[in-house]
Amino acid sequence: MPLALLLPQVEVVCVDLKQYSLDLLHKRVDGVQLTSKKDDIVDSIQVSTTLPNLSTYYGSIQSYPHEFDIGVSLHACGEASDLVLRKCLNQKASFVVCSCCCGKLQSDAKNPYVFQSTGGNEKEISYPQSKKMIASLEKEAEEDMNESDNSHNNPSKKKQQEIAFDEIAKASDYSEIGDIRKPKNACRRAAKALVEWDRLLYSKECIECSVSHETPVNVILSRMVPWECSVKNDILIGWFEDLCNPYRTQSQNNTISIPDDTSCDNDFKVALNHLFGNDTVSPGSTINTQNDWTTQEEKEVTSEIEQFLVKSSVSQEYRFSKGMGARKRKLIHSVAEKLSLKHWSEGKGAEKLVVVARRRTSSQVDININNKT
Numbered sequence: 001m002p003l004a005l006l007l008p009q010v011e012v013v014c015v016d017l018k019q020y021s022l023d024l025l026h027k028r029v030d031g032v033q034l035t036s037k038k039d040d041i042v043d044s045i046q047v048s049t050t051l052p053n054l055s056t057y058y059g060s061i062q063s064y065p066h067e068f069d070i071g072v073s074l075h076a077c078g079e080a081s082d083l084v085l086r087k088c089l090n091q092k093a094s095f096v097v098c099s100c101c102c103g104k105l106q107s108d109a110k111n112p113y114v115f116q117s118t119g120g121n122e123k124e125i126s127y128p129q130s131k132k133m134i135a136s137l138e139k140e141a142e143e144d145m146n147e148s149d150n151s152h153n154n155p156s157k158k159k160q161q162e163i164a165f166d167e168i169a170k171a172s173d174y175s176e177i178g179d180i181r182k183p184k185n186a187c188r189r190a191a192k193a194l195v196e197w198d199r200l201l202y203s204k205e206c207i208e209c210s211v212s213h214e215t216p217v218n219v220i221l222s223r224m225v226p227w228e229c230s231v232k233n234d235i236l237i238g239w240f241e242d243l244c245n246p247y248r249t250q251s252q253n254n255t256i257s258i259p260d261d262t263s264c265d266n267d268f269k270v271a272l273n274h275l276f277g278n279d280t281v282s283p284g285s286t287i288n289t290q291n292d293w294t295t296q297e298e299k300e301v302t303s304e305i306e307q308f309l310v311k312s313s314v315s316q317e318y319r320f321s322k323g324m325g326a327r328k329r330k331l332i333h334s335v336a337e338k339l340s341l342k343h344w345s346e347g348k349g350a351e352k353l354v355v356v357a358r359r360r361t362s363s364q365v366d367i368n369i370n371n372k373t
């Protein structure tokens with residue numbers, strides 16, 4: 001509705017496979033709800049009676065049959081954003097895609113919106129989409145398989161890739177607005193940026209394969225400003241013709257100038273440092289305060305250490321299991337530090353584990369434990 005109001009020379013068509021959403025739009029704009037029955041209007045256009053340049057199309061993005069110049073999608077959930085992208089790429093239309101709920105991209109995740117509207121819920125797209133992301137996850141899967149002792153039990157490369165992408169999609173689906181700028185959220189933002197980069201790369205590869213190289217697509221990943229506009233604030237902007245470049249400046253004789261968006265790079269740096277940077281912690285060193293573990297996870301580690309402290313003598317050490325991952329090891333270091341214990345890492349790669357033990361003077365630990373009980 002705002003687009004149709006602000007751009008009266010542009011014809012705006014809202015597409016949704018949920019009739020209720022379109023009814024709501026007509027009610028807001030025209031003051032009346034659609035009178036037609038659901039089945040009568042499937043795959044049809046309904047023009048607003050108040051804003052002649054606004055209409056609705058009840059049906060799926062995939063089935064929309066008309067040509068268009070720009071595709072705009074706001075929070076089209078799960079793969080719906082990718083269906084918009086593909087529709088635009090096929091038509092060589094510019095696009096502004098702000099995606100939503102990336103958790104629904106996981107291989108076994110369902111989409112309630114689609115289910116409610118169609119009764120079906122099978123994904124049309126498999127992830128990751130881009131050759132570059134597939135190659136990168138394949139390489140990682142191969143390295144994991146080489147490191148693993150029981151390679152005969154390993155899932156196939158395709159499955160491993162899927163598992164890795166599922167993890168990224170899951171991590172990228174966050175919704176706490178309060179955490180949006182905090183360093184601990186950088187990992188989630190970085191995961192979301194990876195999902196968006198897969199889309200970006202796919203768009204470029206898809207065009208390179210299907211259309212002549214004379215018309216490459218330009219795509220950038222940007223964010224809403226301020227970020228707090230929405231937790232789902234990443235936006236992919238794409239265009240084919242220089243004239244459609246939203247960053248072109250008339251004042252510089254149409255010289256194209258795309259501003260650098262360094263926020264994603266920063267997120268990657270913070271996230272990498274957070275996940276892998278400071279894992280080898282020497283006894284007594286201070287753990288930095290960037291964390292993304294839950295209270296429950298912290299409680300579980302604390303309880304495991306406390307059980308050891310109750311049963312063990314002063315000189316004993318407690319070894320956590322191997323293969324916990326850098327994030328969990330960092331949590332153990334942090335809890336051990338809080339309990340005034342010694343803590344260090346042992347081993348390398350898959351063999352790496354965390355050891356905790358009392359400090360030489362155990363009184364401080366005893367006080368901490370007694371205070372808790």
Ligand SMILES: C[S@@+](CC[C@H](N)C(=O)[O-])C[C@H]1O[C@@H](n2cnc3c(N)ncnc32)[C@H](O)[C@@H]1O
Pocket residue numbers: 015016017018021059060061062074075076077080083100113114117
């Ligand atoms: C999270 S809602 C966002 C709606 C709206 N853009 C907003 O910001 O309030 C996602 C919408 O996408 C619609 N949707 C999902 N898959 C679709 C598809 N394949 N074709 C058309 N609409 C779809 C759903 O019916 C739902 O109304």
